[in-house]
Amino acid sequence: MGKSSKDKRDAYYRLAKEQNWRARSAFKLIQIDEQFDLFSYADPSKCTRVVDLCAAPGSWSQVLSRILIKGESFGRRAWVEKMEQFRNHAVADSSETNVEDLAKTTNTLNLERATSELKPRQNVKIVAIDLQPMAPLDGIVQLKADITHPSTVPLLLKAIDPDFDEHNETHRVDLVISDGAPDVTGLHDLDIYVQSQLLYSALALAMKVLRPGGKFVAKIFRGRNVDIIFAQLKLVFERVHIAKPRSSRASSIEAFVVCEGYRPLKDWTPELGDALKIPQSSTTQYTPSDKQTRRLRGDGVVELSFEDEESDPQRWIAPFLACGDLSAWDADATYKLPEGHTSLDPVQPPTAPPYKEALERRRIESGAYGKTKGRSKQAVT
Ligand SMILES: C[S@@+](CC[C@H](N)C(=O)[O-])C[C@H]1O[C@@H](n2cnc3c(N)ncnc32)[C@H](O)[C@@H]1O
Numbered sequence: 001m002g003k004s005s006k007d008k009r010d011a012y013y014r015l016a017k018e019q020n021w022r023a024r025s026a027f028k029l030i031q032i033d034e035q036f037d038l039f040s041y042a043d044p045s046k047c048t049r050v051v052d053l054c055a056a057p058g059s060w061s062q063v064l065s066r067i068l069i070k071g072e073s074f075g076r077r078a079w080v081e082k083m084e085q086f087r088n089h090a091v092a093d094s095s096e097t098n099v100e101d102l103a104k105t106t107n108t109l110n111l112e113r114a115t116s117e118l119k120p121r122q123n124v125k126i127v128a129i130d131l132q133p134m135a136p137l138d139g140i141v142q143l144k145a146d147i148t149h150p151s152t153v154p155l156l157l158k159a160i161d162p163d164f165d166e167h168n169e170t171h172r173v174d175l176v177i178s179d180g181a182p183d184v185t186g187l188h189d190l191d192i193y194v195q196s197q198l199l200y201s202a203l204a205l206a207m208k209v210l211r212p213g214g215k216f217v218a219k220i221f222r223g224r225n226v227d228i229i230f231a232q233l234k235l236v237f238e239r240v241h242i243a244k245p246r247s248s249r250a251s252s253i254e255a256f257v258v259c260e261g262y263r264p265l266k267d268w269t270p271e272l273g274d275a276l277k278i279p280q281s282s283t284t285q286y287t288p289s290d291k292q293t294r295r296l297r298g299d300g301v302v303e304l305s306f307e308d309e310e311s312d313p314q315r316w317i318a319p320f321l322a323c324g325d326l327s328a329w330d331a332d333a334t335y336k337l338p339e340g341h342t343s344l345d346p347v348q349p350p351t352a353p354p355y356k357e358a359l360e361r362r363r364i365e366s367g368a369y370g371k372t373k374g375r376s377k378q379a380v381t
Pocket residue numbers: 022023025026053054055056057058059060061129130131132145146147148179180181182198
């Protein structure tokens with residue numbers, strides 16, 4: 001598919017380039033934030049320390065940097081702020097002009113004059129991790145590491161704070177986000193399984209670093225037994241929702257779990273690869289809410305039961321929320337390109353894509369599609 005054709009078929013791909021995002025995924029995070037207030041705008045001090053897992057090429061990190069460090073606003077929030085500014089301008093103008101002029105000013109909707117005010121936050125800390133190297137971003141600590149590997153835990157704790165102490169609340173973070181995706185094979189069951197393992201690793205890391213009350217957002221593939229994962233997330237978070245941003249194609253099984261109100265289990269933190277298996281020495285009974293009971297089984301696995309659950313207590317359906325403004329672009333639609341449209345290059349080409357070596361070899365052999373000069377000569381002889 002050519003660049004221009006892709007611009008037409010994928011409005012978010014085009015907008016990402018026009019708005020300087022490294023990937024169209026930026027819009028997913030912005031739309032989830034519109035619905036769930038991820039960044040706690042009412043009390044900005046509640047969201048200043050964030051970990052971005054599986055972050056390359058870095059569009060989610062860009063969103064974090066622009067909202068938390070620079071203090072910009074996006075999406076519906078930016079529009080509301082702009083309209084407020086405009087209203088203030090119109091009222092200010094009214095003192096100098098007569099009613100007719102005010103009506104004229106209002107009708108012209110001089111939105112150009114209205115810009116939302118920057119609200120940078122204090123003491124922001126953002127750590128981004130990915131298997132792939134990522135081009136640098138201002139104010140973001142970047143680690144090249146595998147989130148499923150235990151050696152990543154000390155690296156992450158050190159990056160958040162060299163003196164990180166699990167018992168010290170001040171070192172903890174407010175939000176962990178993970179957009180991790182494996183290289184999909186097209187074999188749905190396998191892809192869903194690998195994706196769920198990434199999610200458990202992200203969760204295990206989140207539980208090591210989140211403050212009580214903190215939030216966790218992660219990509220999930222909606223497979224057959226996804227309700228078991230929801231039930232497990234509900235063990236450690238007060239509220240769990242499943243969100244489908246408008247920028248995520250309806251035809252894709254991708255969605256995002258949005259977990260709010262982290263409640264650590266007493267005397268227990270998970271290990272990677274064993275996310276929700278609690279040692280027997282831990283407290284045996286948890287009663288997080290009057291509707292739900294957590295009970296430790298003899299084999300160390302936590303069992304959930306809900307007051308109003310009739311069938312299997314290990315399964316739970318999370319409320320599903322579509323998010324992003326209804327007037328937002330439809331990720332599955334093809335749009336006519338604006339008059340005089342020029343297709344832009346991607347903002348940040350991959351720094352070390354897995355296919356880099358293949359491209360390099362092809363360049364050296366100065367051929368295309370494997371039919372190199374050398375090989376065709378060999379074929380002739
Ligand atoms: C969809 S991309 C993330 C896009 C990113 N959120 C953004 O906005 O630019 C998925 C990323 O997951 C990363 N990933 C997959 N498995 C991983 C692992 N085990 N550890 C760290 N990163 C991983 C991939 O390298 C890839 O960069």
